[in-house]
Amino acid sequence: MADPQATPQRALRDAMGSFATGVTIVTTRSAAGEDIGRTANSFSSVSLDPPMILWSLARSSSSHAAFAEARHFAVHVLAADQDELSGRFAGKSADRFAGLETERGAEGIPLLRHCAARFECRTVYRYDGGDHVIFVGEVTGFQRSDAAPLLFHGGRYGRLVRQRATPAAPERPETLGAGNLAWLLSRSFHELRAASAEARAKLDLTDPHYAVLTLLGHRDGLPLAHVLPLASQRGAEVGRCDCAALAERGLVRMDPQPDAPDPALHLTEAGRDTLIRVVAAIRAAEADLLGRLAEEDARVLLDLLGALARSDSRGWPPALPA
Ligand SMILES: Cc1cc2nc3c(=O)[nH]c(=O)nc-3n(C[C@H](O)[C@H](O)[C@H](O)COP(=O)(O)O)c2cc1C
Numbered sequence: 001m002a003d004p005q006a007t008p009q010r011a012l013r014d015a016m017g018s019f020a021t022g023v024t025i026v027t028t029r030s031a032a033g034e035d036i037g038r039t040a041n042s043f044s045s046v047s048l049d050p051p052m053i054l055w056s057l058a059r060s061s062s063s064h065a066a067f068a069e070a071r072h073f074a075v076h077v078l079a080a081d082q083d084e085l086s087g088r089f090a091g092k093s094a095d096r097f098a099g100l101e102t103e104r105g106a107e108g109i110p111l112l113r114h115c116a117a118r119f120e121c122r123t124v125y126r127y128d129g130g131d132h133v134i135f136v137g138e139v140t141g142f143q144r145s146d147a148a149p150l151l152f153h154g155g156r157y158g159r160l161v162r163q164r165a166t167p168a169a170p171e172r173p174e175t176l177g178a179g180n181l182a183w184l185l186s187r188s189f190h191e192l193r194a195a196s197a198e199a200r201a202k203l204d205l206t207d208p209h210y211a212v213l214t215l216l217g218h219r220d221g222l223p224l225a226h227v228l229p230l231a232s233q234r235g236a237e238v239g240r241c242d243c244a245a246l247a248e249r250g251l252v253r254m255d256p257q258p259d260a261p262d263p264a265l266h267l268t269e270a271g272r273d274t275l276i277r278v279v280a281a282i283r284a285a286e287a288d289l290l291g292r293l294a295e296e297d298a299r300v301l302l303d304l305l306g307a308l309a310r311s312d313s314r315g316w317p318p319a320l321p322a
């Protein structure tokens with residue numbers, strides 16, 4: 001909960017920060033003809049008829065005079081991938097617009113591109129808002145795209161994850177279902193495995209053969225004594241005869257080691273080529289599967305699974321035996 005050491009103002013700011021918002025950049029043109037822009041999350045819609053919005057600016061901002069005098073401004077609702085742009089317009093850069101493609105609105109105000117939405121406004125009211133000034137604008141033009149929005153919460157940027165009805169875990173203790181991670185992972189992995197199995201069958205690769213090739217894809221040059229237990233951890237028992245068969249097919253090379261009884265195993269060019277073909281089939285199936293999700297959701301899924309994968313040191317490829 002609240003940090004007992006925090007000053008009252010800091011505590012208030014933290015409490016306000018628990019209100020999640022989008023992020024905007026508000027732009028205008030100063031009387032001297034300079035392009036002005038600041039990042040603001042105080043944006044809010046006010047009225048539909050007439051169409052009006054508001055935002056507030058700190059009186060201490062070096063842009064205060066320009067916005068106070070401006071008859072027009074534009075609010076740009078940022079897309080999820082525009083966090084750097086937000087940082088740039090919140091920072092102290094001398095020319096925040098450097099390198100940006102802009103269009104021009106009323107009285108030459110700069111308009112940014114590629115945002116989730118954009119509102120061109122005429123300043124209609126200015127209200128005292130304590131250490132901020134509240135600007136109310138009448139919307140004179142707007143546009144929107146389907147881009148996912150950038151979010152801000154607790155001082156950090158975020159992305160949108162839509163609510164989905166979570167299926168209940170099955171009541172019966174002997175079954176798993178759509179409410180369980182294990183069930184969901186194995187169901188979705190099943191689709192990828194089917195593509196991999198098909199590609200392996202075409203290339204005449206058994207499970208043990210494929211296990212050896214993927215292991216060497218990660219750790220080329222492992223001694224045979226390490227290859228056998230590690231490759232067997234994928235599920236299929238891998239024996240010396242599997243490695244010999246791969247060597248016979250020219251997919252693996254067994255090099256004698258000067259100080260060890262066992263040879264070291266290397267992928268040959270043909271072995272690497274075979275592996276690349278299986279991996280390409282899996283990647284295509286993966287793209288197909290993730291293509292069923294919105295781009296943002298796919299990215300979030302990979303992020304979250306990545307966090308789980310990193311937290312488990314027992315994952316594949318496994319650590320070498322001591
Ligand atoms: C996500 C975010 C939201 C912000 N929202 C506001 C805002 O609504 N009003 C405001 O005055 N400053 C806001 N700021 C701060 C300004 O963008 C800017 O950093 C500040 O005005 C810097 O002072 P300067 O204008 O003197 O350069 C925000 C900053 C960030 C990163």
